[in-house]
Amino acid sequence: MVSQAQTHRGTNSAALTRLSVNAARMLGVPASGYAQLLGVAPEHLDDDRYRAPAATTNRIAELTTGHAHWSELALVLAQQPGLGTLGVWDYLITSARTPLEGIRDAAAYLATVVDPATDTLHIAEDGGQVTVTHHNRADVAHEAANAIRAGALGIYQRRLSDAAQRHLVPVRVTLTARAPRRLGSLTELYGTRAIAFEAPASSVTFLAADLRAPAPRAQPGLSAVLRSHAEQSLAAAIPLHNWLDLFRTALASVHDGAAPTLPAVAQRMNLSTRTLQRRLDEHATTWSHEVETVRRAHVTRLLRTTDLGIDAIAARSGYADARALRRAVQRWYGTTPHALRQAPEGG
Incomplete structure (x- = not known):
């Protein structure tokens, strides 16, 4: 068992966050939907010491499956990362005596x-076969969960x-997901049509x-050196x-185009509204x-x-009308939305 793992509950590596952001970009998700999330700022995203909240990568997956089918996101997540993209974890698999020892x-x-x-x-291991099963219990929308699990198997x-230096066909x-109407992305991803859906767990089986x-x-x-490095990386990480x-x-x-509500955020955090308000205090x-x-x-x-x-921005930001939005911008910046739009950033 990894000694530092419990310290990082609720977070993912910067490498995984980058993978999620790149997939979102490739599938046409506007950066405005996720740029404000914790861990996506360049100083965190580009520094492997940082670990972003798992809620950040889950949210990016939710936004992406709003633009593309979950099977397309799974394909992009699995095909995108070259060896080393996920850091020492990649090399644990490819540098072991056998691929089986590596995946362990x-x-x-x-x-x-x-x-x-x-x-x-x-x-x-079951006789002549080895099954690799991925369990993900994150609080994430159904379509996004399908993509995360299928992409992980890929x-x-x-x-x-x-590790084998040859293409291994399962x-x-x-997959726990229901079968999509078109299997093209999944058959391309796994190289086989032997895919069962609505299964108890997501898994991939090899000879x-x-x-x-x-x-x-x-x-x-x-x-042994890589295992030690993995321990050190976890110890040095900044969650x-x-x-x-x-x-x-x-x-x-x-905050998806309407005013966020206290009960909605409390539910997202698995808290009562009273507890949430007390924590804010x-x-x-x-x-x-x-x-x-x-x-x-x-x-x-x-x-x-x-x-x-201005009317469209007001509607997307939870304001009753453009007049309310103008009042808010005046209060924040002492100017009009038009002037703010024309002003250089940082000015």
Whole structure:
């Protein structure tokens, strides 16, 4: 068991957050939908010491499945990352004596990539077959969950193929999702039509002989070095998950063109509304102040990055009409929406 894993419950690696952001970009999701989420700022996204809230990557997946089918997102998530994209975790698989030993190391150190509170990887040998099962229990919308689970299986398949230095075709794949009307993305992803849907768990099964064969990349003693490096990476990581950060991520995630409500955010955080208000008091802030801050950032971003009219921006920001929006911008900046739109950023 990885000694540092519990410290990082509720967070994912910066590498995984980058993977999610890149997939969103590739599938046409406007950056305005996720740029304000904790962990997406360049100083966090581009620094592998930081771990973003799992809520951030889950939200990006939800936004992406609003633009593309979950099977398309799974394909992009699995095909995008080259070897090393996910850091030391990738090399744990490809540098072990056999691919099977590598995926076992990857299961033990899964916390270097994903949230150890919600994600686990289980390896089962049954005679001539080995099944790799991914469990994800995150509080995320159904379509996004389908994409995350299916994409994870594709990444395991790709890394095992990297370890074997040849394309490994699964014996079968099982997915918890319902079968989509078109299987093209999934058959391209796994290289097989042997896919079962509405299964109890998401898994990919290989011939045991394929995973027990010596790995060409294996180097004596390297796996032990990589395991130590994985421990050190977890020890040095900086989790972005203090309570106020988590609250602001949850608040931003429910701000979808309408005024966010206290009950909706409380439900997202699995808290009662009374407890949520008490925690805000403890952090010297208020619900109205936090909502105003989110609205201000949202309105400012729409004014500076889109050509939407004032009426449309008001509607997307939870204001009754353009007049209410103009009053808010005057209060924040002492100017009009038109002048703010024309002013250079930072000015």
